[in-house]
Amino acid sequence: MNKNVVLKSVRVIDIENYEPKTETPADYETAIAATGFGLFNILVVLAAMPIAWAGAFNMSTSAFILASSECDLELTFLRKGILNSMVYFGMIMSPFFWSFIMERMNRKAILMIGLLMxxxxxxxxxxxxxxxIFLLFKFISGTIVSGPYTLLVPYINEFHSVNYRAKFTTCSGLVFGIGFIIPAALAVIVTPQNWTIEIFNYVFLxxxxxxxIxxxxxxxxxxTMSLLPESPKRLIEDGNTSSAHDLLKRIYQINNWESKHMYPINKLKEDYFEDKKAPSFIPEISQSWNNLKSLFSKxxxxxxxxxxxxxxxxxxAFNTMRLWVPQIYQIISNFDSSTWEWSKGWPTTCDYLAMAIIPNKSNSTIYSNPNCVQWKINPSVYVNSTLIASSAIGFSFLxxxxxxxxxRKxxxxxxxxxIGILCGFGTNWGGYVPWMLTQAAIVVVTGRTTANIIMSVNNNIIPQNLRTTAxxxxxxxxxxxxxxxxLGFSWLLDFSCLTGFLSIAIILSVCLLLSVFILQPEKNKIKNKKQSSTVP
Structure with a gap:
């Protein structure tokens, strides 16, 4: 008898200690904050990781096939430069395409279609x-993958509350940055091999x-994208508050290891985001143009x-040196030291590269190289490239x-x-090959770091209403x-090798002088904010 009374009293206490559900409709930020942070958020990052890596692979793989494919594609220095650049040509063109598509299609579908293409x-x-045709497909690939790559971080952020969003973006940037390391590591394993696979009478080297791969x-x-849901924010924007609420309860359940019925939000605001039709393309262009005019005005x-x-x-500096280091040091690794007059001292980088200039100009041009001798692929070069990529990602994060x-910025x-300027000037005269490689690596690391700082400055200084366009x-x-x-570096390697290396250092010197003016006292920023606040 007493035992039953105790059990009933305990049950009453449990019910009274349940966190009451909020009957007032909650907005998106309140609802996502109630899900907490846990396993679901980590799984989203892991699922998104190969999507981010796909973009990084596209921007890196060309650098690791230049030496191996030189004879098959009749590559000269200039052709190699064009090949390295083609993905970036596509990336420049992509905003015109993706800005029209993104607001008119389900983002999950966009990501999957983009990855398939x-x-x-x-x-x-x-x-x-x-x-x-190789260039054409590289251009198309750069145009296509840029959309999912750009869309990925905003999509993932919508599964996180504002309390975790900034830290998560920083940490996910490190995880996604690994995608720039893996192509070099794969090149160590695959490209030095004498593999030939024949499929339907076609030989794959x-x-x-x-x-x-x-x-x-x-x-x-x-x-992995097929396993991820649409973000709760997008579901609410589209008026699917019921589906959004079910998703939020599932996120809460996975993050907190509790029943989804314990989720404290009982109802979502249906009018949190106004119903919206697909925006017209012409007004979008007009708005972007007006924003650009504002940015290029006082x-x-x-x-x-x-x-x-x-x-x-x-x-x-970052992408020129990053994409050319594997090719340059593959050439250096093939250097025949018996042909060098050591009384002159150590060869410079340009002395090493001189052996790669097409010797027979009567039969060959800067546009074709039919008299090709295949390079011996030294895997240690790609090991060094792996270390450089790891350093660039690691130091940028730190x-x-x-x-x-x-x-501090x-x-x-x-x-x-x-440091980048000193190493840029010294790369040609390093003498000892490991020291040359170290200086080239420093240019890569410092170039990426300064680029990240500049983007951070852009986000801090430019007013909110102009920030996306900026x-x-x-x-x-x-x-x-x-x-x-x-393009410039590859052209100069054929005609004035030393100028190619010095030009990078000179450009960085100009940047150093101008950087003095970019982080001025906060009054400029405040003035800009006041000015932008008057814009209707």
Whole structure:
């Protein structure tokens, strides 16, 4: 008898201690905050990882097939530069395409379709023999993959509350950055091999197999994306509050290891986001154009020009050296030391590269190289590239944790530009090959770090109502810098090798001088904010 009474009293206490459900309709931010942070958020990152890697692979794989595919695609220095640049050409064109698509289609469908098309383009690249068709597919791939890559972080952020969003973005950037390391690591394993696989009378050499393997992130991304739901924010925007509520309860259940019925939000605001029709394309272009006119007018003109120039220079140095280091040091590894007059001292980098210039100009041009001798692929070169990529990602993440104030950003930026300039000037005269490689690696690491700081400055200084347009424009300027760097550097290697290396250092020197003006006292930022607050 007493035992039953005790059990009943305990049951009454449990019911009274249940967290009461909120009957008042909750907005999105309140509802997502109630789900907490846990296993579901980690699973979302793991599922999104191959999607982010697909974009990183597209921006990196060309650098690791230049030596292996030189004879098959009749590559010269100039052709190699064009090949490295083609993805960035596509990325510049992508905003015109994706800005029209993103607001008119389910984002999950966009991600899956984009990844499927990217996988198809890369598979075709591994099959074709024509250099020009190869360029076409690289351009298409750059255009396609840029959309899902850009859309990914906003999509993932919508599964996180505002309390975790900033930290999560920083940490996910490190995880996604691993995608720039893996292509180099795969090149160590695959490209030095003398593999030949025949399928339907078509022979796949090691570099073609490498490209085929590098399509796996896109294919895996399609599978993982099919398991992810649409974000709760997008469901609410589309008026599917019932589906959004069910999803939020499931997220709560996975994160907290409790029954979904314990989720404290009972109802969502149906009118939190107004019902919206697919926006018209013409007004979107008009709005972007008006935003650009504002950015290139006072009071934003000066600071916005500085941001673009500095980002142009940083990305030029970063992607030029990053994409050419594997090829340059593959050539150096094939250098026949018996042909060098050691009384002159150690060869410079340009002395090493001189052996790669096409010797017979009567039968060959800068546009074709029929008299080709296959390079011996040294896997240690790609090991070094793996270490460089790891350093760039690791140091960028560590610096991001450090430059939390304006003064720290200024200090890190100044330090990186100075070190990058010294190494840029010294790369040709390093003498000892490991020292040359170290200096090239420092240019890559410092270039990425300064580019990240510039984007952070852009987000902090540019007013909120102009920030999306500004970020898109600055990103495209960075891609344009990558194109100019690869095309200019490849052309100069044939005609004035030393100028090619010195030009990178000179551009960084200009950036150093201009960087003095970009992080001025906060009064400029406040003035801009006051100015923007008057805009209706």
């Amino acid at each position: 990217d996988a198809m383009c890369n598979i075709l690249c591994s099959i074709i023999d024509s250099y020009y 090691s570099w073609r197999i490498y490209l085929m 590098c399509t796996l992130p896109s294919i895996i991304g399609i599978l 009071p934003h003109l000066g600071i916005f020009l500085l941001i673009n120039i500095l980002h142009f220079g940083s990305m030029l 610096f991001a944790l450090f430059y939390t104030t304006r003064q 200024r200090g890190v930026m100044f330090f990186c530009f100075v 970020t898109t424009f600055v990103t495209n300027i960075g891609s344009f810098g990558s194109i100019i760097g690869n």
